[in-house]
Amino acid sequence: MPRFRSRLLIATFPLLAVLGQACRKDRPQPQWDVDALVPLVKVSLSINDLVPDSLLSADSMGNVSLLYSTELFTLSLDTVLTAPDTSFRYTYALPFPGPVQFPPGTTFNTNDDVTQFDLAPLELTSLIVRSGQLDVVITNMMNGHIIGNLSLPGASLDGAPFQVEMPLPPGSPSNPSTTSASRPLDGYSFDLRGPGLNAVNSLATHLSYANSPDGSTISITNQDSLLATVSYHGIIPQYASGSFGTRSLSIDPSTAELDLFRNISGTIDLAQVDARLKVRNGIGVDARANLLYLRSRNTSTGNEIALNAPITNGPLNIDRAIDLGHSFQAASNTFHLGQGNSNIDQFLENLPDKIDYALDVTINPLGNISNGHDFLYHDSKLNATLEVEIPLRLIATNLVLGKTLDVDLPGSEDAHAWRSGTLHLFATNGFPLSAEVQLAVAGPNGQVISLLGPGGTVAPAQLGPGNTVVAPSASRVDFRISADQMNMIHHYGKLQATVVFNTADQGQHTQILESYRMDLQITLAANYMVNGDE
Amino acid sequence: MVMSRPWGWAALFLPVGACAQGDTLPFPNTVHGHRAIIEVDAEWGSSALTNDLAWGLFTGQRLSTELRLAGSKEVRGNNRAGACFSARGSLAWGQGFLGQERLMPRISMGHQYLLGIEFARDAYELAFLGNAGFEDRTAHAGPARFVAISYQQLGFGVEDRRTGSYAELGVVNGHAFSNGRIHKADLYTAPDGRYLELDLDGEYHRSDTGSTRLNKGTGAAAALHWRHRVKVAGTHAMLSLTATDLGFIAWNGNSLSAGKNGTIRYDGLTVAGIPGLEDLALDKGRVQDSLGLGYRTGSVLQWLPAKLQARLEFGRMVRLWPGQVFHAYSLSVDHWFVPGYRPRALAQGRLFLTRAFHAEAGLGYGGFSGLRAVAGTGTCVGKHLYVGIRSTHFIGVLSGQARGMALAGSLEATW
Numbered sequence: 001m002p003r004f005r006s007r008l009l010i011a012t013f014p015l016l017a018v019l020g021q022a023c024r025k026d027r028p029q030p031q032w033d034v035d036a037l038v039p040l041v042k043v044s045l046s047i048n049d050l051v052p053d054s055l056l057s058a059d060s061m062g063n064v065s066l067l068y069s070t071e072l073f074t075l076s077l078d079t080v081l082t083a084p085d086t087s088f089r090y091t092y093a094l095p096f097p098g099p100v101q102f103p104p105g106t107t108f109n110t111n112d113d114v115t116q117f118d119l120a121p122l123e124l125t126s127l128i129v130r131s132g133q134l135d136v137v138i139t140n141m142m143n144g145h146i147i148g149n150l151s152l153p154g155a156s157l158d159g160a161p162f163q164v165e166m167p168l169p170p171g172s173p174s175n176p177s178t179t180s181a182s183r184p185l186d187g188y189s190f191d192l193r194g195p196g197l198n199a200v201n202s203l204a205t206h207l208s209y210a211n212s213p214d215g216s217t218i219s220i221t222n223q224d225s226l227l228a229t230v231s232y233h234g235i236i237p238q239y240a241s242g243s244f245g246t247r248s249l250s251i252d253p254s255t256a257e258l259d260l261f262r263n264i265s266g267t268i269d270l271a272q273v274d275a276r277l278k279v280r281n282g283i284g285v286d287a288r289a290n291l292l293y294l295r296s297r298n299t300s301t302g303n304e305i306a307l308n309a310p311i312t313n314g315p316l317n318i319d320r321a322i323d324l325g326h327s328f329q330a331a332s333n334t335f336h337l338g339q340g341n342s343n344i345d346q347f348l349e350n351l352p353d354k355i356d357y358a359l360d361v362t363i364n365p366l367g368n369i370s371n372g373h374d375f376l377y378h379d380s381k382l383n384a385t386l387e388v389e390i391p392l393r394l395i396a397t398n399l400v401l402g403k404t405l406d407v408d409l410p411g412s413e414d415a416h417a418w419r420s421g422t423l424h425l426f427a428t429n430g431f432p433l434s435a436e437v438q439l440a441v442a443g444p445n446g447q448v449i450s451l452l453g454p455g456g457t458v459a460p461a462q463l464g465p466g467n468t469v470v471a472p473s474a475s476r477v478d479f480r481i482s483a484d485q486m487n488m489i490h491h492y493g494k495l496q497a498t499v500v501f502n503t504a505d506q507g508q509h510t511q512i513l514e515s516y517r518m519d520l521q522i523t524l525a526a527n528y529m530v531n532g533d534e
Numbered sequence: 535m536v537m538s539r540p541w542g543w544a545a546l547f548l549p550v551g552a553c554a555q556g557d558t559l560p561f562p563n564t565v566h567g568h569r570a571i572i573e574v575d576a577e578w579g580s581s582a583l584t585n586d587l588a589w590g591l592f593t594g595q596r597l598s599t600e601l602r603l604a605g606s607k608e609v610r611g612n613n614r615a616g617a618c619f620s621a622r623g624s625l626a627w628g629q630g631f632l633g634q635e636r637l638m639p640r641i642s643m644g645h646q647y648l649l650g651i652e653f654a655r656d657a658y659e660l661a662f663l664g665n666a667g668f669e670d671r672t673a674h675a676g677p678a679r680f681v682a683i684s685y686q687q688l689g690f691g692v693e694d695r696r697t698g699s700y701a702e703l704g705v706v707n708g709h710a711f712s713n714g715r716i717h718k719a720d721l722y723t724a725p726d727g728r729y730l731e732l733d734l735d736g737e738y739h740r741s742d743t744g745s746t747r748l749n750k751g752t753g754a755a756a757a758l759h760w761r762h763r764v765k766v767a768g769t770h771a772m773l774s775l776t777a778t779d780l781g782f783i784a785w786n787g788n789s790l791s792a793g794k795n796g797t798i799r800y801d802g803l804t805v806a807g808i809p810g811l812e813d814l815a816l817d818k819g820r821v822q823d824s825l826g827l828g829y830r831t832g833s834v835l836q837w838l839p840a841k842l843q844a845r846l847e848f849g850r851m852v853r854l855w856p857g858q859v860f861h862a863y864s865l866s867v868d869h870w871f872v873p874g875y876r877p878r879a880l881a882q883g884r885l886f887l888t889r890a891f892h893a894e895a896g897l898g899y900g901g902f903s904g905l906r907a908v909a910g911t912g913t914c915v916g917k918h919l920y921v922g923i924r925s926t927h928f929i930g931v932l933s934g935q936a937r938g939m940a941l942a943g944s945l946e947a948t949w
Contacts, residue, residue, distance in 0.1 A: 028594030
């Protein structure tokens with residue numbers, strides 16, 4: 001019977017083997033190719049989909065305008081006021097040989113001084129510190145426990161004056177003791193009029209030394225001394241007032257980025273352009289700016305157009321801000337640019353991606369007309385913004401819009417289901433522009449690797465009187481994708497889409513309306529490998 | 535061609551060694567102490583699809599265009615296909631049960647995978663050639679039915695020692711299933727693929743796809759086997775009636791269901807503006823949801839694919855040893871309640887070349903396919919072991935152009 005059982009086991013083994021094979025989950029999936037004809041995606045585009053909503057406005061007639069602003073330059077606090085780190089030394093020694101005996105608790109020196117900050121040409125009478133620090137270091141050469149006391153009668157926080165008391169261990173001329181202390185100055189209000197309230201940039205300072213009440217009588221000669229160093233570090237004003245003087249600030253030539261025309265090239269003729277240079281002054285000083293130049297620069301073409309306008313031909317007088325007590329009200333000055341007083345249309349038709357500028361600014365050009373009431377807050381700044389309003393009434397000639405699209409198709413370069421085929425683009429165009437569309441496989445840096453032919457042109461809508469659209473037009477554009485190109489798309493994962501726009505009427509400007517739409521549908525006739533992504 | 539070596543079919547089943555199908559078992563009609571049976575059955579058949587195509591699908595090959603086009607010429611208006619793989623073992627033992635000496639306790643366990651499908655010609659064209667050929671036409675992909683199910687059983691019962699009749703009740707572990715019934719599926723492909731319009735009436739269910747658990751459903755099943763000695767033309771014969779897989783599986787609450795009765799028009803995913811185009815992801819779930827075919831989850835109750843069989847064995851009787859008796863002829867009729875399966879009839883004769891070794895041959899019709907040849911052989915090993923191997927679709931084992939194949943084996947021990 002045991003022999004029989006072993007035969008039974010041997011015969012059973014193959015059964016288990018085939019069971020295991022049948023249950024394998026990693027069996028390869030069969031593959032075959034099918035010819036698929038499927039709609040992929042549809043989208044309806046209006047001007048709001050082509051340009052961010054924040055840049056568009058429309059009037060009651062639906063005429064669309066482009067509103068764009070870019071900041072040209074900013075003068076901030078550190079341009080006007082910088083409080084340098086400053087140290088002051090105070091020394092005490094007997095003016096005669098001595099010795100002199102001081103019993104415990106005796107104050108043997110008091111020193112009232114005025115700390116004079118070097119802030120010229122600013123003449124400040126008041127300063128509120130946003131952040132900063134005061135360090136005190138005292139070297140003691142006296143053979144006794146000394147109590148040092150530093151106070152700033154002109155500096156207070158919530159009504160309490162600033163004060164530092166420091167116990168100084170005994171020292172000697174050959175072996176002095178050194179004691180240091182640091183205190184934050186955040187929020188302290190400095191009265192910089194000095195002890196007599198009639199000066200500027202001046203802070204009353206009081207320093208005193210006493211023999212410790214708990215110590216013993218000390219004997220001091222003229223060889224013994226006390227040396228105090230008081231340092232102000234990292235003072236950042238929250239508020240400052242006084243007379244800021246008359247100064248000229250030179251702004252180095254600089255460049256502002258302009259992304260309004262990014263990825264666009266070609267020729268555009270704008271019917272109308274309105275622009276404003278808005279200067280906002282949050283500093284309590286009068287100013288006069290001289291705009292040395294303002295140039296639009298197209299880095300793709302290398303073209304530069306210098307703005308020729310009153311603002312580049314003469315000084316810009318800028319009003320001062322108003323001090324509200326705990327905040328300020330900025331002054332705003334607006335300088336208009338139009339086709340009547342400038343070449344702003346050519347400036348923008350250059351499709352700039354950068355704006356170069358240089359200027360200088362004079363503070364208080366007329367002197368101290370505020371009678372010492374210039375001011376600034378930490379958030380005060382003087383900035384200039386260029387605002388552009390462009391009614392989309394234009395002539396576009398070969399206006400090229402390029403965009404690199406990241407394509408994330410299922411599968412990998414080696415295994416992917418979509419093998420080859422043709423993309424069909426169906427467009428119902430309600431815009432008065434034609435659009436020549438090209439698609440290409442793009443490399444890692446967006447460079448064109450292989451063009452998907454043939455591409456084609458979406459016809460413009462049919463125009464009626466006044467160049468307004470009376471009926472949309474239907475077009476079809478095909479893009480063939482070979483098997484090699486499909487491999488490349490999977491490899492690089494990028495497609496470069498290029499659209500060349502031309503207004504239907506090249507002879508006169510055409511207004512873009514908010515109601516214009518372009519309906520797009522993409523379908524695909526392709527060879528698809530079932531389970532090809534695995 | 536996928537199936538360049540038709541004999542490759544046989545290679546699939548070589549590891550089986552010796553297995554048997556239930557309806558081919560010699561009956562143990564005399565007294566014995568214990569009986570153990572192991573059976574393995576693998577079958578595939580179709581009214582239209584060739585073995586080459588099925589083999590390519592099963593083994594994960596690249597199916598050539600020629601192969602699929604050849605299949606396209608064979609499919610008709612209504613087509614059937616199916617496959618099964620089952621492995622089952624049973625043991626009856628002991629000297630008596632429930633106070634009856636002739637009864638034995640019985641235990642069995644088995645695994646079953648079953649696929650059955652009924653499909654229209656256009657469904658084949660869509661699946662294997664694509665919808666491009668239906669541009670500006672309607673493909674009638676329905677009606678269709680399909681089921682694929684995998685489950686295991688553990689049964690307990692009682693067996694009559696003299697006749698081999700038995701009754702069994704058991705628990706069922708549901709591993710995976712999907713089934714669908716489509717009354718209508720008319721797909722119109724607009725020129726250039728501008729839109730697809732599907733007039734659909736159907737439903738679909740499947741087990742939890744997010745789980746790797748082996749148990750996704752639980753159920754119960756019964757099996758009955760009745761054997762009775764009769765006389766045919768004055769000679770002894772044996773009539774047997776069998777019903778198996780009488781039960782159900784309650785699939786768990788994570789099972790997925792979808793249904794639709796209406797028209798779906800799809801002209802692409804709608805995206806919002808340029809950003810929508812840039813972030814476009816054409817995943818299957820998003821498309822499915824956009825068509826209103828999203829799944830809902832919930833428990834699903836499903837009947838097991840029951841199988842009924844009647845078998846008459848008659849003619850010369852050969853008794854190998856107690857428990858092993860064969861008749862020279864047999865007729866059987868069976869039906870499996872699976873889409874694509876038609877009542878099947880088999881007629882076969884058995885020729886004893888020696889007392890221990892015999893060969894079988896016969897004809898059959900029905901099942902997943904049509905006309906089929908039956909061949910088999912069996913032999914005794916020693917005094918206790920019987921090994922049989924049999925094909926109810928023998929030609930298909932040899933030819934890739936046939937439309938079905940089957941191979942089964944059994945190993946039976948009585949002592």
